[in-house]
Amino acid sequence: MIRLYAFADGLAALPDEVGVGGAPLAAARSAGLTVIVTYELATTPGDPRDDAVAHGLVVEALARSAAAVLPVRFGETFPDEAALNAAVARSAQRVREALELVRGRVEIGVRVTSRQRAAVPTTGTAYLRTRLAELGRGTALHDRLQTLACATVEAPGGETAFLVDRADAEAARALVRAFADEHPELSVVCTGPWAPYNFGGGRV
Amino acid sequence: MTETVAPRRIEADPEKVEQGLAQLVLTLIELLRQLMERQALRRMEQGTLDDEQVERLGLTFMRLAERMDELKAEFGLNDRDLNLHLGPLGDLLP
Numbered sequence: 001m002i003r004l005y006a007f008a009d010g011l012a013a014l015p016d017e018v019g020v021g022g023a024p025l026a027a028a029r030s031a032g033l034t035v036i037v038t039y040e041l042a043t044t045p046g047d048p049r050d051d052a053v054a055h056g057l058v059v060e061a062l063a064r065s066a067a068a069v070l071p072v073r074f075g076e077t078f079p080d081e082a083a084l085n086a087a088v089a090r091s092a093q094r095v096r097e098a099l100e101l102v103r104g105r106v107e108i109g110v111r112v113t114s115r116q117r118a119a120v121p122t123t124g125t126a127y128l129r130t131r132l133a134e135l136g137r138g139t140a141l142h143d144r145l146q147t148l149a150c151a152t153v154e155a156p157g158g159e160t161a162f163l164v165d166r167a168d169a170e171a172a173r174a175l176v177r178a179f180a181d182e183h184p185e186l187s188v189v190c191t192g193p194w195a196p197y198n199f200g201g202g203r204v
Numbered sequence: 205m206t207e208t209v210a211p212r213r214i215e216a217d218p219e220k221v222e223q224g225l226a227q228l229v230l231t232l233i234e235l236l237r238q239l240m241e242r243q244a245l246r247r248m249e250q251g252t253l254d255d256e257q258v259e260r261l262g263l264t265f266m267r268l269a270e271r272m273d274e275l276k277a278e279f280g281l282n283d284r285d286l287n288l289h290l291g292p293l294g295d296l297l298p
Contacts, residue, residue, distance in 0.1 A: 124262025125255070131265070132245050154283065 002084050004076040004204060005036045005058045006195075007095050009103070010067025017061040020051045025058065028081075030088040033095055036062060037084070040077075063195035068103035070095060070201040087204045098200025104165060105150060106193035108172045111159040112137050113187045137186065141179050148172045153198045161198035169193040226279040227286070234272060234286045241265050 003020055011034060014025050019038035028035050036058065045051075052074045059071040078084040088095070121127035142152065142160070148171060149162040164172045173190055180188035217224075244261045247253050253261070276282065 121262075121266065124259040124264070124266060126262070127266040127269075128245060128248055128258060128262040131241065132249070135242075135245065 001040045002078045002081065003038045003040055004072050004078065004084065005038070005055060006062050006072055007070040007099060007201065008034045008036055008062055008066040008068065009099050011036075011062070011065060011069075013065065015058070015061035015065050017058050018054070019058055020054045021046050030081075030085050031092040033088060033092060033099075035084070035088060059195045059197075063106070068099045069195055070098050070102055070199075071195050071197050072204055073202050076204050091204050094200060101151060102163065102196040102199050105163050105196060106166050106169050107196040107198060108145075108162045108164055108169060108176070108190065108192040109155065109159050109194065110141065110145075110162065110176055110191075111187075111189040112141060141176065141188075144175050144179060145172060148175070151199060155198045161196075163196055163199050164193075166193070223279060226275075227281055230272070230275055230279070230281060231286045237265070237268050237272065 003023075005019065005025075008027070011027060014027055014036075017025065019025050019040075021038075021040060023038035023040050026037050026039065028037055055074040059069065062069045063071075078087060121130050145152075145162050145164075148164045148168045150165070151163040153161045153163075155161045162172060169192065173192075176188060176190040180186070180190075244253075244265065248258055248261075276286070
């Protein structure tokens with residue numbers, strides 16, 4: 001079984017990290033792209049939490065050593081190279097575009113929620129007022145980060161992912177901190193810099 | 205609904221054509237819903253709607269949002285599925 005972790009470009013050497021189940025990493029070529037994989041004997045599956053962490057550690061190690069890394073969703077496995085190559089070939093164009101987008105860049109995740117428990121609107125007027133407040137919150141921070149962000153994605157769970165140049169990651173975090181300080185009524189959670197999980201990798 | 209990252213293109217696999225069509229149709233409905241909702245919010249902010257109009261529009265959009273949630277659940281789609289990547293133009297939905 002072949003497990004796919006990420007697409008990479010400009011990778012001088014594989015990181016020391018091992019993959020899921022301790023399997024050694026390998027860089028292979030598929031549809032003209034470099035894929036980072038491990039070859040696993042399909043025996044008893046490990047603890048999925050440990051496996052997910054191992055997958056994440058591989059991706060983060062790659063993000064530190066490659067010019068561009070596009071993480072693939074955890075759990076993308078293929079029975080053999082033919083299946084892997086067929087899947088990659090189908091996604092190749094999208095992956096190439098995404099690799100160019102994320103080159104030299106990292107992802108910053110931001111989640112803004114109200115500290116007050118929002119009541120579910122029961123009237124039309126309350127609904128529109130709630131929507132106005134939600135859009136206002138998002139837009140205010142979005143506008144500030146727009147100067148640094150090359151792309152944004154509404155990630156699941158109400159988080160917004162901002163793609164910024166690696167060199168701007170700290171500046172982006174500082175902007176979010178400043179926004180949080182100015183808005184004590186809001187709960188602002190900023191995470192990252194991460195490998196760009198939300199910018200085109202995902203499912204193959 | 206469990207996808208952490210969703211495909212941004214319509215699935216053309218014949219076996220998944222129903223899902224792909226639902227995704228496309230819901231994406232367009234969601235685009236129109238968001239455009240109309242933003243227009244309503246702008247008009248509310250500008251004060252060009254009376255209270256009754258605000259309430260009626262709000263109820264309409266609230267029910268539309270609820271119905272969209274139901275349809276998304278029915279077809280196993282999440283918010284990120286309801287978007288199209290338009291290459292250099294970016295994404296269809298904000």
